[in-house]
Structures are given as C-alpha cells and as structure tokens.
Amino acid sequence: MRNTLTDEALMLSVRDGDVGQLGVLFERYHGMLFDFFCRMLGNRTAADDLVQDVFFRILKYRKTYRDDSHFTTWMFHIARNARFDHFKKHRAEVLFPEEGFDLPGRGPFPSQQFEKEQETVMLQRAMQKLPDEKRELLILARYKELKYEQIADLLGVDVGTVKVRVHRAVKELREIFLKLSGEKASCNVKKSETSLRII
Amino acid sequence: MQCEEVRNQFTDYLSESLAEPVRSEIQQHLIACESCRNEAQDLKDIWARLDSIPAETPDTAGMRARFNVMLDAYRQGMDHAPVSTWWGSVNSWIAGFWPKQPALQFALTATLVLIAVVAGRHYPTVVPPPAPVTQGAGIEVTQLRQEVRDMSQMVALALMQQQSASERLKGVSWSNQIEQPDTEILNALLDALMHDDNTNVRLAAVDALKKFGERQIVRKGVLQALQKKDAPLVQVALIDYVVERQDKESVDTLRQISQDADVNENVRKHAEWGLENLR
Secondary structure (H helix, E strand, O other): OOOOOOHHHHHHHHHOOOHHHHHHHHHHHHHHHHHHHHHHHOOHHHHHHHHHHHHHHHHHOHHHOOOOOOHHHHHHHHHHHHHHHHHHHOOOOOOOOOOOOOOOOOOOOOHHHHHHHHHHHHHHHHHHHOOHHHHHHHHHHHHOOOOHHHHHHHHOOOHHHHHHHHHHHHHHHHHHHHHHHHHHHHHHHHHHHHHHHHO | OOHHHHHHOHHHHHOOOOOOOHHHHHHHHHHHOHHHHHHHHHHHHHHHHHHHOOOOOOOHHHHHHHHHHHHHHHHHHHHOOOOOOHHHHHHHHHHHHOOOOHHHHHHHHHHHHHHHHHHHHHOOOOOOOOOOHHHHHHHHHHHHHHHHHHHHHHHHHHHHOOOOHHHHHHHHHHHOOOOOOOHHHHHHHHHHHHHOOOHHHHHHHHHHHHHHOOOHHHHHHHHHHHHOOOOHHHHHHHHHHHHHOOOHHHHHHHHHHHHOOOOOHHHHHHHHHHHHHHO
C-alpha cells in the first residue's frame, strides 16, 4: 500500500525512533539524489556511494531535524556536505572524463538526429566546464525543481541573490556552449579541408 | 519598466513563475526593446535545451539492498546500545583521538611500534638480555617486518569489508602490496571475485589474483568463478587470466562456455580464442 504521509511527517517519525520509515523516504528520493550526484560528478559509482552516505547521515543526525524544516531542503543540505567531504577525500581524482560524453558508435541515423545528439553532448560538456557552485545551482533550479526560496535557504542567502546567480549561471553556460560549438564547427571545417586536400 | 528591472526578472521569466501584472509588463517591454528581447530569447533557448540532457537511472535494486543492510545494522546498534557508564565515556574520549580511516590507523600503529622499539633500545631494562647485539637487532627487524605485513593484511581485509565500492576497490589494490599473503587474504579476494556486486571490484580482484596464480586455492577459485555466469567483462578478464597462466584445467570449462547459447556472444568468441591458445 502506498504511504501517503508527507516527507516531513515521515522524517519526524524517523527522528523520534521509528527508523523503518526512512525506507519510504529512500524510495521517494534515492533516484533524485543519484541523478543530482551524477550530474555534479559524472561518476555513477561515486554517486551510488554518496546516496548511501546521505541516508546514513540522515540516520546519524536524525535528532537534529527540526519540526519546521522542509525535508528536501534539509536532505540537500546533507547531500551538499557529503559531496564536499567526498571532494576533500578524492581531490586527486578526475571524475568527469576529459573528452567524455561522446556518443557510443551505432548504425546510421538521420543527420538531424545526429546533430541533436551532438548538441546534447556539447551542452553536457558546457555544464562540466561551469564552476562547481554554478553547476550545482543550475542542477538544483532546473532539474531538481527546488523553489528559489528553498535554494536560498540551502545556500544561506536571500532569494534575490539566488535569482541573480541563476541568471549569471545561465548566461555563462550559454557562452561556454557557444564557444564549444564554435570550436567544434571550426574543427569540422578543418577536417573537411584536410580531406579535400587528400582527395 | 526599465531594462535593468526587466533583466532582474529574467530568472522567473525562464521558469515561467511570473505573476500578473509583472508578466504582461515584461512582455510589453520585450516587444519594444530589441536588446532585452534578444537576451531573453537566448537565455530561454539554452534553458529549454537543458531538457535534452537525460536523467541518470540508478540501479534501484542494488541500492535498496545496500540501504537495507545499513538500516538493519543501525537498528541492531540501537537495540544493543550500551547504557552510558564512566567506562564508556573514557572509551569514547579515547576513540575521539583515534583516526577513522584504516590507512591512518595503520600509520599511527606503525609509528607507535617504531617509537616503542626506539624507546626500548635507548632505555634498556635493569637485566639486559645476554644475546649478541647483531643477532638481537636482526630478530627485531624480522619481528617488525612480520608486524608490518600483518597490519597490511589487516588493512586490506578491513577495506574489503566496507559498504562502499570504492573503499573495497582500495582494499583489493592494497592486497597487491602484500608479497606473501596468507590464506585469509586470498579467500577475501576470491570472495570478492565471486560475490561482490560491483563489477569494478570483481575485475580488480581478477588482476590482484594474477600474482598468486600458482597457489592451488587460487586456481580452484578462478575456475569456479569462470563456471559462474558473470558479467561479460569479468568473464573476458577470467579467460585472459587462464590463457596467460596456461591453465590446462580450464579447457573443459572454456569449451562449455564457447558452446553455451545463453552466454554473451563476445564471451563465447573469446572462449574459443582461449581454447585455441591453450592447446
């Protein structure tokens, strides 16, 4: 039977000792957290470990959950701390592949489809090149659908600041995306010039 | 509305969360101001394109299993939580100083052992042992080596039992540093090869076992792993392993794999290749 209790009610039960209720919250949010960590780190194994770490920390710090806390904001607060600790521990690791996200080889497909997929790859690379805090902000605002008020609470700033930062992040993402697309286009021109010379 | 004011509202404009009458005012401004209109269009375009990056799907079954193990362990811990005593307080006070990471624990223990040895040499007891100095030093060095080896093994074993796949990977790599591992380490590596739910850990275990391929227990374990239908990557690595070691005992198993229609086609072909190279 589907549990209809709110996240906050479930977390209050967990806080008061009914830790089994965390299973319901795990079912609701493990996918969201996994996607968040994948988009931040580009590494599925690390994302898997971090999701487990977040739920472990929720248990460990359950008594600090306040009656008036919004559960997802509190959970993302823990998730950000888990990611910072992971970053400190694995500073030397390059998580995103340098030339990653090239699409796997496959049969012929319409050129329009190909162009669209190339654009997606370029956009993923542009996201990787964004500074960490801007990438995180865009992921939270765009993919996790957190309200600006929640993000402001999470980052400890006011809502106006969040809006300004999101605006700047989208602008910077666009600039990087255009730059990468330009490089790709000039690279393709060079390739075709070379092949013409060979012919 | 001025351009500055309009641009301050762009974030809400992107997420379509503007309320009336601000929304209409901004639309009016965008019709009249080309510069703002272009910027709004550019931002909206990239915002919409972000939809094309697909979400990552987790391995829900695996994650749920790990979560349940963690939750059960936590519940057991709650049930057996000791009543706080002065002895418990002293213990937890000491635990606060003790590092949590196995590598640091190892380093600290090794340092303490070294300090003890140096201190022991500088402050001899009232009745010194009559053994010759050179022989005594030799014995101490041998004992120290043995202790370091035992600790390396302990660290490797502790890491291989961790919940986190990356910690287990570290444990497998750590075992590579041990020259003469005992059966416990080999069993842990074979256990990782057979039962670890992470493919990378199983692959690392295959590599780590290569060094000890002449040991009977390893040969048997690898053959068992080869008979188990594992992920294609692991099966290919195991076939390479037996070919590299020219392990003739695995010929029958390779033949079975090469003829088994249920096995991945690439693995079947690799098994045929293995058979040719084992003859």
